[in-house]
Amino acid sequence: MSETADNLNAVNVYFHTIPAKTREAAAQVTDWVRWWDSTGNPSVYWFSIPDAVWDEARNRKHAFDLANATTPAEVAVVQEVAKTGLSTEQMQGQADRRDPKTGNYIIPPPPLVPPWVVPVAVGAGVLGVVLLVLPRVVRRVVMPVG
DSSP: OHHHHHHHHHHHHHHHHSOOOSHHHHHHHHHHHHHIIIIIOGGGOSSOOOHHHHHHHHHHHHHHHHHHOOSHHHHHHHHHHHHHSOOHHHHTTOOOOBOTTTOOBOOOOOOSSOTTHHHHHHHHHHHHHHHHHHHHHHHHHHSOOO
16 A cells, blocks of 8 residues: 555655646646545555556546647657556556556446445344354253253
């Protein structure tokens, strides 16, 4: 979690230190601040930061860089770096998850059921079975039949 938190904090610093050269880039910074306050800030997460949050941060940085480019040559460089630059996953020996045409990260929709629901449901089911069976077992042990 600390590596992703460090990465997110670095992108936040980037957004606050790189001057916006265009109106669209300034709008991207404003959107970033809103997103950061509600979703992107690592202090929002207790146990782990979802991959989708880091992917969204990288996509937002890419959109800012594109909006901040003022010449076709700058746009071309930003697009080329987004598509072919070394990604975090590649540095860790994993497969690259970027769209080869845009350089953006493909973010799957959130699951219909949050991941914490399954263990809680299983635990509740086990607890329910124990509470149903335990009184019968105790009754037979304390008051043996026959």
